[in-house]
Amino acid sequence: MRIDIKEAVKFLRENDDYLILMHASPDGDTLGCGTALCGALQRLGKKAKAVCPEEIPHKFDYLFDAVKAQTFEPKTIVCVDVADTKLLGDMKETGDKAELCIDHHISNTEYAKRTLLDADSAAACEIIYEIINELGVPFDKALANSVYTGTATDTGCFRYSNTTPRTHRIAAEMIGFGADFAGINYTMFELKTKGRIKLEQSALNTIEYYADGHIAVIYAPLSMTESIEDIDSDDIGALANIPRQIQGVDIGICAKEKKKGVYKLSLRSSKLIDCSEIAQLFGGGGHERASGCSFKGGTIEEAVAQVIKACEEACKKAGII
Amino acid sequence: MRIDIKEAVKFLRENDDYLILMHASPDGDTLGCGTALCGALQRLGKKAKAVCPEEIPHKFDYLFDAVKAQTFEPKTIVCVDVADTKLLGDMKETGDKAELCIDHHISNTEYAKRTLLDADSAAACEIIYEIINELGVPFDKALANSVYTGTATDTGCFRYSNTTPRTHRIAAEMIGFGADFAGINYTMFELKTKGRIKLEQSALNTIEYYADGHIAVIYAPLSMTESIEDIDSDDIGALANIPRQIQGVDIGICAKEKKKGVYKLSLRSSKLIDCSEIAQLFGGGGHERASGCSFKGGTIEEAVAQVIKACEEACKKAGII
Numbered sequence: 302m303r304i305d306i307k308e309a310v311k312f313l314r315e316n317d318d319y320l321i322l323m324h325a326s327p328d329g330d331t332l333g334c335g336t337a338l339c340g341a342l343q344r345l346g347k348k349a350k351a352v353c354p355e356e357i358p359h360k361f362d363y364l365f366d367a368v369k370a371q372t373f374e375p376k377t378i379v380c381v382d383v384a385d386t387k388l389l390g391d392m393k394e395t396g397d398k399a400e401l402c403i404d405h406h407i408s409n410t411e412y413a414k415r416t417l418l419d420a421d422s423a424a425a426c427e428i429i430y431e432i433i434n435e436l437g438v439p440f441d442k443a444l445a446n447s448v449y450t451g452t453a454t455d456t457g458c459f460r461y462s463n464t465t466p467r468t469h470r471i472a473a474e475m476i477g478f479g480a481d482f483a484g485i486n487y488t489m490f491e492l493k494t495k496g497r498i499k500l501e502q503s504a505l506n507t508i509e510y511y512a513d514g515h516i517a518v519i520y521a522p523l524s525m526t527e528s529i530e531d532i533d534s535d536d537i538g539a540l541a542n543i544p545r546q547i548q549g550v551d552i553g554i555c556a557k558e559k560k561k562g563v564y565k566l567s568l569r570s571s572k573l574i575d576c577s578e579i580a581q582l583f584g585g586g587g588h589e590r591a592s593g594c595s596f597k598g599g600t601i602e603e604a605v606a607q608v609i610k611a612c613e614e615a616c617k618k619a620g621i622i
Numbered sequence: 623m624r625i626d627i628k629e630a631v632k633f634l635r636e637n638d639d640y641l642i643l644m645h646a647s648p649d650g651d652t653l654g655c656g657t658a659l660c661g662a663l664q665r666l667g668k669k670a671k672a673v674c675p676e677e678i679p680h681k682f683d684y685l686f687d688a689v690k691a692q693t694f695e696p697k698t699i700v701c702v703d704v705a706d707t708k709l710l711g712d713m714k715e716t717g718d719k720a721e722l723c724i725d726h727h728i729s730n731t732e733y734a735k736r737t738l739l740d741a742d743s744a745a746a747c748e749i750i751y752e753i754i755n756e757l758g759v760p761f762d763k764a765l766a767n768s769v770y771t772g773t774a775t776d777t778g779c780f781r782y783s784n785t786t787p788r789t790h791r792i793a794a795e796m797i798g799f800g801a802d803f804a805g806i807n808y809t810m811f812e813l814k815t816k817g818r819i820k821l822e823q824s825a826l827n828t829i830e831y832y833a834d835g836h837i838a839v840i841y842a843p844l845s846m847t848e849s850i851e852d853i854d855s856d857d858i859g860a861l862a863n864i865p866r867q868i869q870g871v872d873i874g875i876c877a878k879e880k881k882k883g884v885y886k887l888s889l890r891s892s893k894l895i896d897c898s899e900i901a902q903l904f905g906g907g908g909h910e911r912a913s914g915c916s917f918k919g920g921t922i923e924e925a926v927a928q929v930i931k932a933c934e935e936a937c938k939k940a941g942i943i
Contacts (some may be wrong), residue, residue: 459774474787491781
């Protein structure tokens with residue numbers, strides 16, 4: 302059943318002992334939602350906890366300043382920013398019993414008894430902001446940090462086309478309530494370890510162009526990634542965005558060697574190319590603009606050569622070359 | 623003489639035939655100010671042109687949609703986002719005759735007959751926004767693009783600590799007036815030429831650390847920048863942000879050789895350090911977190927050594943080392 306903000310707030314007022322579920326591979330929006338909603342319910346005198354099926358990266362620790370640890374038997378399950386209970390990993394069965402889901406994904410499967418969906422919100426945190434206001438809980442610095450984090454991270458710090466005037470107005474308010482926005486943005490969007498800088502430097506040395514510069518490839522073989530200290534899978538994953546940022550490139554490929562002889566190729570494309578179709582040719586998948594596929598055996602160059610051939614054909618089909 | 627917004631607007635209403643000067647090494651804020659103010663004055667029926675002493679990178683071409691080319695003999699000189707006429711290059715003498723300066727740099731030398739200074743504005747475009755409102759000129763898409771560009775570029779897309787609730791509220795309004803914010807942000811913050819990628823790769827190879835990793839330096843000598851095709855002053859300017867992104871770095875320095883024997887050192891600092899104080903030691907200036915100074919003669923290493931010494935002292939004073 303679809304419900305509106307007022308109905309969701311009525312439900313939240315009438316119930317207690319909340320278990321708030323945040324999705325696996327947690328990001329700033331689901332964690333911002335979970336901690337802000339949990340904190341707001343606690344400030345109303347209710348019992349609530351926010352949990353995630355996977356370990357939460359330490360850079361998000363500050364979000365939990367918004368909540369107190371409470372011991373109680375949960376009764377009411379609420380999912381935030383969770384489009385499908387498949388995204389709850391080991392907690393899928395718990396999620397299937399959700400009384401309420403608050404989300405902004407148009408693809409929401411409406412698995413919960415009640416769904417508050419606003420697909421025009423850039424971040425689910427924008428909906429949580431409305432709920433907190435409607436609940437009459439005054440914002441403090443901790444709640445503001447949580448709501449700010451969701452709006453900033455889901456919009457690439459207000460860069461992407463999903464950003465709306467409301468996103469900016471909420472950010473303005475959260476800064477007014479003391480959100481440590483500069484610290485949050487530095488952590489989320491700027492901070493790089495010395496290892497990450499070394500990795501980018503090494504990877505940039507490998508860039509190759511194909512199809513008159515419409516295709517660019519960057520490499521991260523084990524010989525590179527194992528020789529650099531102080532990097533993690535997130536650092537290597539971030540390389541995937543580099544080739545597509547280059548002027549004139551319609552398909553960016555990042556080829557990384559995950560284990561000896563096992564290669565993951567990540568694809569990013571401009572709006573002229575559907576790169577999920579290319580990944581599917583090799584048993585992979587993903588979204589139109591971001592996809593990936595894996596190869597076992599042979600060399601990294603052989604894997605790349607196969608994908609480039611498919612990319613060149615896609616470019617020809619699209620009339621780019 | 624310091625004046626307020628109302629006095630500046632009265633002056634702008636009473637005069638005509640404006641020459642609006644934007645600073646050398648033009649950025650999104652000075653260009654956004656110049657084109658927005660010029661466009662607003664033209665919409666009031668006045669004659670105005672906005673000029674810059676240096677070539678303007680093509681990525682800013684869209685800003686000039688806000689203005690019409692007009693032929694006339696300029697009478698009234700207005701400087702925007704120009705803290706010191708030294709920043710006007712070959713147009714310094716013209717700048718010295720400025721009737722009005724509109725700026726947000728605390729280091730403004732008050733060279734103009736009238737100075738409208740608001741150091742609390744993240745971007746000078748925030749002041750131009752107030753002026754356009756006070757002039758009663760309705761915003762359209764072109765003016766909104768100019769004002770949005772200044773606010774976004776001077777705050778690193780709302781990331782930096784200079785961002786205020788007002789910055790976000792202005793951005794919200796400009797998006798409402800049709801600013802092409804997603805396109806602008808892609809161009810300003812993501813798109814890189816092939817040359818830019820090569821430049822970053824070369825510059826990353828030069829990184830040096832000092833003071834236990836609290837200070838990092840990156841170099842862009844002429845031998846590097848002249849050997850790479852397809853880069854402009856903006857690409858070189860963007861290197862300034864790289865060292866401060868590295869974990870543990872409190873002062874990031876980018877040393878570029880502008881002409882043979884002429885060096886510009888850009889400083890970026892964490893909140894523990896006021897880097898405008900450091901730049902001032904060498905005749906430069908800027909903001910607490912972003913400043914710069916110039917050197918003539920000697921080698922780039924000698925210039926860097928002087929600044930590093932001052933940075934180390936600032937780190938000691940701040941108790942960092």
